[in-house]
Ligand SMILES: Cc1cc2nc3c(=O)[nH]c(=O)nc-3n(C[C@H](O)[C@H](O)[C@H](O)COP(=O)(O)OP(=O)(O)OC[C@H]3O[C@@H](n4cnc5c(N)ncnc54)[C@H](O)[C@@H]3O)c2cc1C
């Protein structure tokens with residue numbers, strides 16, 4: 001038997017496969033298709049201090065091998081999460097992370113402090129990289145001083161696992177990764193969506209109500225892989241890799257590039273069973289290659 | 305409960321230049337479906353279509369475990385689906401969404417335009433099983449763009465409008481004489497088609513205190529409530545077309 005479990009700081013995941021925020025609802029949406037308890041972890045929808053209606057329709061445009069979204073963090077707010085959603089999902093036997101977003105440092109802090117009280121939530125993923133909201137979001141993740149400031153402020157009130165989600169829309173992603181590591185992050189995850197745009201030449205209009213949006217899916221994988229590799233070489237904390245993963249082979253590539261765990265996003269829409277297929281595929285790969293533990297794959301890229 | 309099932313295409317019948325009906329066979333018992341519900345169909349082997357394509361359940365035969373899809377070719381995804389020969393396999397996630405309600409009256413009008421006629425056949429059959437005779441009003445650009453009129457006629461009367469007057473009444477559905485009266489002989493409208501058509505019908509219904517159930521075709525990424533891409537503004541804020549719809553009471557929408 002191979003050992004699929006991996007460690008993210010103080011948390012042990014059953015296996016390296018997690019789901020990406022905003023693509024997996026609250027897990028319940030997938031319960032007809034897969035056993036949620038089989039997953040290494042799930043990251044639920046971006047949660048803010050106050051309820052948000054999100055951006056106007058249209059919020060999605062398909063592009064070759066991917067999609068642009070401009071959902072804009074529609075959610076019921078942290079109190080809505082705690083009162084309505086948390087009681088429904090806390091029985092899942094998988095590591096549940098809440099993706100936390102905000103417009104000001106105070107909002108991040110207040111939201112994180114409330115989630116700190118939830119027994120069955122072992123960690124948060126601090127979203128400082130959402131390209132789809134006017135204020136806050138990506139603004140924090142694209143400047144090193146503000147990424148450090150929001151991480152520090154949340155670290156002061158949040159006592160469990162603090163994962164910080166990085167934006168790819170920067171010149172040097174390693175600088176910000178090192179910054180948030182120094183500010184107390186327990187891990188970093190990347191990449192959030194790449195800022196993109198689609199135009200309909202027939203109507204001469206943008207495809208999204210917000211004009212620009214976030215690109216995800218297989219088309220972003222090479223960029224994501226490069227960034228995961230760069231970041232894993234520059235920080236000591238674990239790296240969670242994502243961006244276009246849609247097969248076990250893709251997932252293994254991210255582990256080899258230095259990720260300790262991976263997240264699957266857009267691919268869930270096309271195949272809602274993809275997560276369990278990837279877990280099986282990683283297990284098979286380990287067996288075939290006589291590797292005992294998934295942990296041995298992390299950073300095992302051969303470059304000579 | 306939603307399912308992921310592999311079907312086999314047993315028939316691909318071209319209707320017009322851009323409409324095809326696919327008959328799909330499942331090798332087990334089909335789950336119960338409601339008219340207005342849809343399937344998210346996986347499209348393989350296209351250069352651009354990565355996501356599944358939402359398509360209405362056009363017809364169901366529970367005895368033979370067959371589903372029909374009526375597909376209009378508008379882009380890569382639908383073109384690929386329409387070109388699939390009998391014998392091909394197709395993966396469906398279904399049945400999705402909230403369908404049409406049974407009416408509180410037996411005087412109903414089913415109004416369709418473009419590929420929006422697709423769910424109305426299954427709906428007509430369902431109404432008939434509940435003792436209600438459906439009456440259809442179908443609009444198209446021109447006579448050659450009208451599809452499967454015979455199938456609809458088997459269930460009830462079919463009224464037609466064409467924009468060029470090549471068949472039925474000239475103009476849009478809203479201009480048909482059946483709509484032109486102060487005391488219409490129906491008090492429930494079911495509709496699916498272009499937004500402009502449905503909005504005109506919703507306005508018509510609002511002024512006469514008639515119920516109007518519309519089926520929206522918003523762009524979807526997942527089809528089952530996981531991504532929040534497909535929202536429409538309602539009296540209760542943004543609602544997902546894929547789980548809270550695609551069928552809505554027009555008064556509930558911010559139209
Ligand atoms: C609930 C639901 C039920 C549907 N039922 C049917 C059906 O029974 N039969 C049928 O033929 N079609 C139906 N549609 C529409 C169908 O899903 C789209 O036409 C299809 O996804 C287009 O894919 P494509 O790859 O061929 O075109 P694309 O290359 O994706 O698009 C081609 C063009 O069509 C436009 N387009 C794409 N999707 C939509 C949409 N949802 N609404 C309006 N314009 C769009 C694009 O903007 C573009 O200009 C339904 C849609 C929904 C949401």
Ligand SMILES: Cc1cc2nc3c(=O)[nH]c(=O)nc-3n(C[C@H](O)[C@H](O)[C@H](O)COP(=O)(O)O)c2cc1C
Nearest residue numbers: 020021022046069127191192216217243244265266
């Ligand atoms: C529809 C949609 C909604 C998303 N919402 C969020 C969100 O709320 N918070 C967040 O941190 N990332 C969000 N993301 C980004 C994903 O979590 C992930 O970082 C990105 O999609 C890349 O992975 P993928 O290519 O596997 O989808 C969203 C992505 C999509 C497609």
Ligand code: FES
Nearest residue numbers: 527529532534546
């Ligand atoms: S299409 Fe994903 S929530 Fe409706």
